[in-house]
Amino acid sequence: MSLERKDDYDHGAWMESKDLSPIEEVYLTALIWLDRRLRIVDYLELLEDMYYKTNLQMPKSHTEQYNLDNKFWYWYPLYALGSFSTIAYVVAAISGALLGFYYAPSTQTVGGETLRTVAYSNVLFIMGDLNFGLFLRSLHRWSAQVMTAAVFLHMLRVYFTGAYKEPRELNWIIGIVLISLTMVFGYTGYLLPWSQLSYWAGQIGVEMALSIPLIGEWVAQLVFGGFTLGEATLQRMYILHVFLLPFVVTGLIAVHIGIVWMQGIAEPH
Amino acid sequence: MSGKRTDTDDSTEPRTDDISEPEGSEARRAVRTDGGSDTRSDGGIVPQDDQAPTWSERKQRTQGLSRLTYEYFERSRREDEDLRRASDYVERDVLAFPTWPHEMIRNLAITSFFIGAMFFLAAAVPPHLPGPANANSTPAVILPDWYLYWSFGLLKLTPLNPELALLGGEKLVSDRVYGVVANLVVVSIIAMVPFLNKGAARRPVEEPGWAALGVGGVVFAFTIAALAVKNLIAATFPIGNHELFDVTFLLPLVAAFLAYAVLKTMREGYMFELNRRYFRLRPPK
Numbered sequence: 379m380s381l382e383r384k385d386d387y388d389h390g391a392w393m394e395s396k397d398l399s400p401i402e403e404v405y406l407t408a409l410i411w412l413d414r415r416l417r418i419v420d421y422l423e424l425l426e427d428m429y430y431k432t433n434l435q436m437p438k439s440h441t442e443q444y445n446l447d448n449k450f451w452y453w454y455p456l457y458a459l460g461s462f463s464t465i466a467y468v469v470a471a472i473s474g475a476l477l478g479f480y481y482a483p484s485t486q487t488v489g490g491e492t493l494r495t496v497a498y499s500n501v502l503f504i505m506g507d508l509n510f511g512l513f514l515r516s517l518h519r520w521s522a523q524v525m526t527a528a529v530f531l532h533m534l535r536v537y538f539t540g541a542y543k544e545p546r547e548l549n550w551i552i553g554i555v556l557i558s559l560t561m562v563f564g565y566t567g568y569l570l571p572w573s574q575l576s577y578w579a580g581q582i583g584v585e586m587a588l589s590i591p592l593i594g595e596w597v598a599q600l601v602f603g604g605f606t607l608g609e610a611t612l613q614r615m616y617i618l619h620v621f622l623l624p625f626v627v628t629g630l631i632a633v634h635i636g637i638v639w640m641q642g643i644a645e646p647h
Numbered sequence: 648m649s650g651k652r653t654d655t656d657d658s659t660e661p662r663t664d665d666i667s668e669p670e671g672s673e674a675r676r677a678v679r680t681d682g683g684s685d686t687r688s689d690g691g692i693v694p695q696d697d698q699a700p701t702w703s704e705r706k707q708r709t710q711g712l713s714r715l716t717y718e719y720f721e722r723s724r725r726e727d728e729d730l731r732r733a734s735d736y737v738e739r740d741v742l743a744f745p746t747w748p749h750e751m752i753r754n755l756a757i758t759s760f761f762i763g764a765m766f767f768l769a770a771a772v773p774p775h776l777p778g779p780a781n782a783n784s785t786p787a788v789i790l791p792d793w794y795l796y797w798s799f800g801l802l803k804l805t806p807l808n809p810e811l812a813l814l815g816g817e818k819l820v821s822d823r824v825y826g827v828v829a830n831l832v833v834v835s836i837i838a839m840v841p842f843l844n845k846g847a848a849r850r851p852v853e854e855p856g857w858a859a860l861g862v863g864g865v866v867f868a869f870t871i872a873a874l875a876v877k878n879l880i881a882a883t884f885p886i887g888n889h890e891l892f893d894v895t896f897l898l899p900l901v902a903a904f905l906a907y908a909v910l911k912t913m914r915e916g917y918m919f920e921l922n923r924r925y926f927r928l929r930p931p932k
Binding site: 458461462465466469485493494495498501502505512513515516517519520521523524526527530534537538539540541542543544546547550551554558561564565568571572573574575576577578579581582585586588589590591607644 | 757762765766769772774776777779780782789790791794798799823824826827828837840842845848851853854858861865
């Protein structure tokens with residue numbers, strides 16, 4: 379009895395018995411050599427699995443299934459609204475990140491003038507002196523407007539085509555959270571230039587927060603950093619706008635789209 | 648599936664290969680640890696002992712919540728399969744519109760066009776920056792962005808806040824609280840829609856009531872937004888504040904009624920086709 383390991387799977391003998399062409403022989407030798415070291419079969423199995431999954435036959439769409447003769451083609455552009463709002467969100471994120479390089483959320487005054495705050499003069503610099511700054515701010519603002527509009531229209535489309543119905547209640551609710559957060563996104567961004575309109579919109583926000591029963595003062599403290607507007611308010615709006623909301627909204631959008639992916643798009647029958 | 652099999656079945660079941668084995672195999676069995684039959688001549692590849700529990704059997708033996716989870720998943724998998732068998736859903740015999748390149752090129756074109764449109768808007772209509780914040784001078788017009796007008800309008804529902812005679816004309820909640828609560832009410836009504844309206848109907852004609860509610864809601868969003876900017880409206884149109892307030896609530900009702908009438912009329916001629924095509928395939932419960 380020798381200590382030499384027996385070759386349980388005598389691939390050499392098996393290859394000899396096969397009567398292979400030179401190409402096949404080189405190929406098999408290389409394959410066996412690699413497989414004994416890397417266990418390629420396991421990965422081949424994965425690839426095979428993927429192949430059959432991607433080559434599944436598509437089911438018929440509803441218009442085909444119910445023989446609707448494509449009468450409802452005019453609905454279909456409305457089905458792009460969700461992806462339009464996502465695209466606008468991406469554009470706003472990129473232009474916003476670029477704007478963030480030139481902006482600081484501070485109500486400190488500059489140059490001895492009482493009203494010229496750091497935030498406001500930064501926005502003035504972006505719009506007046508920075509190369510492409512006016513365009514950048516314009517693009518950020520317009521993509522935000524377009525995103526909000528697309529989100530509202532998307533909600534109407536979902537309502538009037540009954541796409542919120544039975545298996546999709548959860549996504550409808552996530553959608554309501556998302557539309558609310560979109561508006562909060564817009565509101566916090568509206569306050570950042572610290573212009574006259576920003577200030578008084580912030581004033582209304584504080585008053586609204588204060589009129590919430592029971593927890594009003596606590597909410598005003600948390601969100602606006604006090605009962606009167608100031609440095610703390612602007613900084614909280616800034617952190618909400620560039621740090622907190624991006625994470626939350628991006629995550630929720632991913633979940634929202636993921637659920638659509640899993641459940642499929644509800645076409646009108 | 649062997650869902651009904653119990654543990655005792657596993658252990659007491661006589662093994663079929665034991666019966667067929669010849670008498671002199673006891674010594675061989677003593678050194679055999681794998682338990683499989685080694686009568687094969689092609690190099691000793693032995694299957695796994697069939698006494699060793701499979702993963703699904705191991706799962707079946709677990710207790711408590713994991714056991715329940717397993718049982719539910721088995722049931723739902725079974726249900727899926729039964730439904731698939733019972734369904735007359737037809738799969739097509741050709742592949743669909745290919746994702747690559749057709750669908751991706753189309754998406755790329757639409758996306759580029761959309762981004763291009765935003766760039767054009769941004770270049771053509773640059774934003775206006777108002778004067779710097781000044782806590783000492785209240786501007787004539789205080790407004791949020793357009794998408795918050797509806798919410799802003801709901802804050803101005805003061806005339807609807809009931810005054811209770813019991814409290815001597817006092818209001819139960821202050822007007823400001825009333826406005827904030829109105830916002831919450833609107834949002835929660837929208838959130839409850841899928842729990843109130845169920846069923847397979849998809850088109851507005853199939854459910855004129857819900858479609859009318861939606862039309863009324865959309866019109867209300869616009870009229871309440873107009874109420875939010877009532878000083879601008881009053882400056883532009885010859886309409887008083889009281890009339891505007893009435894229109895805010897009447898116009899949605901009128902629109903909803905009109906939508907209901909139109910859809911109900913359409914329904915008569917429409918449902919026949921729809922029933923013939925659709926309910927024949929998916930009969931209503």
